[in-house]
Amino acid sequence: MPHDFASQDREQSQFRFRLGFAGVAVLLCFTLLFIRFFYLQVLQHDYYATRAEDNRISLIPIMPNRGLILDANGVVMARNYSAFTLEIIPSKSGDLDETIDALAAIIDIQPRDRRRFKKLLDESKNFESIPIRTKLTDEEVARFAANRYRFPGVEVKARLFRQYPQGPLGAHAIGYINRINAKDVDWIEENEQSANYKGTEHIGKTGLEQHYEFDLHGVTGYEQVEVDAGGRAIRTLARTAPIPGNNLTLTLDAKLQEVAEKAFGNRRGSLVAIEPSTGGILALVSTPTFDPNLFVDGIDPQSWKELNESLDKPMVNRALNGAYPPGSTFKPFMALAALETGKRTPGQAIADPGFFNFGGHQFRDDKKGGHGMVDMYKSITQSCDTYYYMLANDMGIDNIAAFMKQLGLGQATGIDIAGESVGVLPSPEWKKRRFKRPEQQKWFAGETISIGIGQGYNAYTPLQLALATATLANNGVMYKPHLVKYITDTRTGEKRLIEPKPLRTLPFKQQNIDTIKHAMVGVNKEGTGARAFAGAAYESGGKTGTAQVFSLKGGNYKESATHERLRDHALFIAFAPADKPRIALVVLVENGGFGAQSAAPIARQVLDYYLVGKEAKGPAAEDASGEESADVH
Template structure:
């Protein structure tokens, strides 16, 4: 039987397949058209932005850091231009070969290579990265002659931080250093990340750190067109940076320098304050260090020398060192007694040279005692027995409450560092303090005998030199306390406008005028007929002051003999003062670590500082110890 073929059926099947294919092609074309419309119309702005981002790179331009000057315009921190040798990795070919060839022309050390590698990891390949900084003129000329050999390598001028007075006021000014992860966290918390693009350095302590966001300025940008390989083609737009604001200080650079010279190689601190404003005139912590060492990254050898030095030059003793105030505490004890009604100026005691409390005898420095002692004599001749009895009568919590009002045991809030932890609180002892300080119940109890030595500035007492200076300035200012500060004006570099750091009183202690007068008259007597008389002999101005000596370790009843004791165990020497006595313009506190007696070591420094500040002259020999003063100081 034959096999019949149906042409009509075959044609219908062909038409169906053709129609299906046409519908499929049309559907696919519609999808492509829809996708094209979505990308080209609906998402046009988005993809255009991404394309521009891939085509255009923003290169940050680091701003010029603000300048720091003293009250007379003396520059303490500024910037200078120097040549750097820089490599653009995308244009330099083989980097290792390039750097090796460069080292034959310019001195490139291992530390330079290490820094370059780290910076390259952080940068984009179209940015130029320094391989050597601060080139000499000879090195610039040598490279210029060979420049044709090094594509992608060029010499650029950059700004570097400089501290022209080197060690002077280093603890006040601080220094800058390379940004660390901790610094980045601080920047992020302040939401300043965008403004620190391209910035390598940041303030590490002192004013450089406290006013970092004022000094830094506003980062600029350059728009650069790049190709697919990341190579820069041309510059499209430039937004210039704005220099950081300048700081004008209350500090007197010359006074600071003279004070540091007065200390010589002795450890210690001095803080001088303008009583009517709280402005810091000098802030010394000795020994000092050179902040220029940190600008381009401190070398391991220099860091080891600073960090391991037995005198600890990196510690700011003015705000971080806590010391017993010794007899400089006595004028404040006497004022507390007057204000609380515990004593009258004429009320006197008979001093046999000791005070018995329980089974313990607290001895006065003067063998045989001072005889009949009223308040004036107790300050002028520094009678310990008077204050043993007074402390016992007042009680520890009354002492703590009054001394706390003068700022003892509290951070002053001075504008140094970035937070409260930059400054020590010290120790203002009280029953509550002891309960919090110790863990065992038997250690937490306050014993009445512990109060006795508190009255002469010993025992648990421990305060910073700036706290002592602030309290002295408050006394000189009749009980009105100002926050110590170093910056007087912040100068806006865009407008030239000066923003005054307004001195505002922290508190007015509302002290009775007649009580202040009693203490101030006695402090003048100290420098006329008492323990400070030798240091201020012949002064053409009237100064008020008080010497002090603070024990470093207990003598256990033995007599103090300086020459028989290791230097590091000798007493600290202290002195507080203000002048002129009737209208004070300067108040200060001096501490000389292991300096012995205050009249011997600390008072001559104060005299030297005041002579310069008030008279503009430098007394000869004031930096040296005065052995003849030792005898007088035994009364302290």
């Protein structure tokens, strides 16, 4: 067959074209690969070298030891200890219920542990490690180690735990820590502390633990650890040690705090004791209290329900958040206002018929038939209402409000604990802000009358009353109340003193202050507080008070016929020694009845211990004699 040379030439031409095209394509590919290689290996060398190094090296945060909290005498109120925790990473452990049931067969896991785990699970991210059991024994750790292969995503970790060795003692002042939530994260970011809180799981939630969080937390350290492709640690390359948090030393005396809390027994109430010359808080009681240790691991729902739903409100800090009518403890301040404004002189007397008529309404005194002729001294020692009805009417609400504002009533004190209530210092301006309807906003002259005996709209915190009493005891010099005396740097041992800060010096005449203090000494010698302070080894000043809880609407108050939670609050303010006061305090017993009967005996026990070291064996007994009810109508 003859050859088809034309067809053969065409095939060879096509082959050469294909070969050339393939060669160009291969060359182009290699060129592109070379360019990519050059880009990655030369131009991006530093970037990818850093990425590789980052993959090889893991930064592990090291939590610092949280600072200690010590009382004025070195008694430890908050500390740390190390213990083992059994933890689960939900994303790696499969069916959680099956996992926990299997763990419970080798380690004691109580229902409260399961409830707490579920609560923490709801609040956490799926990849976070969540504790199912804390404070494992050595035997439990060994049992789990032998069965470790059965539980992917479960591990034992050594962690530092916060402990409050005094338990409920001073819990509202000390506060507690708990796991960080979304709100805490926002707060940390706002304060530009995010880097320092890497790996931190707990934060101060209340009290001093919250207010001094950044001092107590310390500085987070880091370990540079080399890891393999599987993420397992091979060796530690470098380590930056954490810096422990600073220690707080308080003005609070733990033993005095214990004496005060025991004096209340099972009664609800509050006590605040202040050193007048510095503003240092010596005791801050809110009872009933709670155990802050419950919150460290994450409180289980059942315990939280019991605390949160209790009628006694143990989680409320009554000293700072409770606002109460001051009752007759208001009278010494009213008397001082009268002297300073010239509305009364010490010897000026009124005739007390047992009532005061105003605007067609009769404001009754506590003593039927009245107290006879009453001067300023007698008005305080015998707690005469009629005297203060008349005085309030003469002074007017504007003068009363302006004077009491100077003493810090109805004002935040600035104490170093968050969440302080302001209370109510009544005035026409306050009433306009408080009520919406015009007819409610008008101030009526009759409302001023009740203000004069510490009733009406008056509502102050025990801390405010204690500060006002301390200012009077300190001759008009007011110091900012505070709980921390100094902060110790744990690295250097250097102590940073929290300098006593005078808030203001009130321009009161010394002779007027002396007149009021003399009358308050008379209260405990021959007046309504005499029985509670009989035989005291020191001289003190005081004032009893009884604050109405609900309106009697003209009826007579009978304690035995009144539901316990509707009974009057009992109050007592005091300072001692009378000549040079070292302590000023307020006692409030909720629904305790008369001030002399319930509150004054508690104050006596606290002052006995603080001034002469005398410690009572049990709660302060109620004075069966009672008190002339100063303001229950």
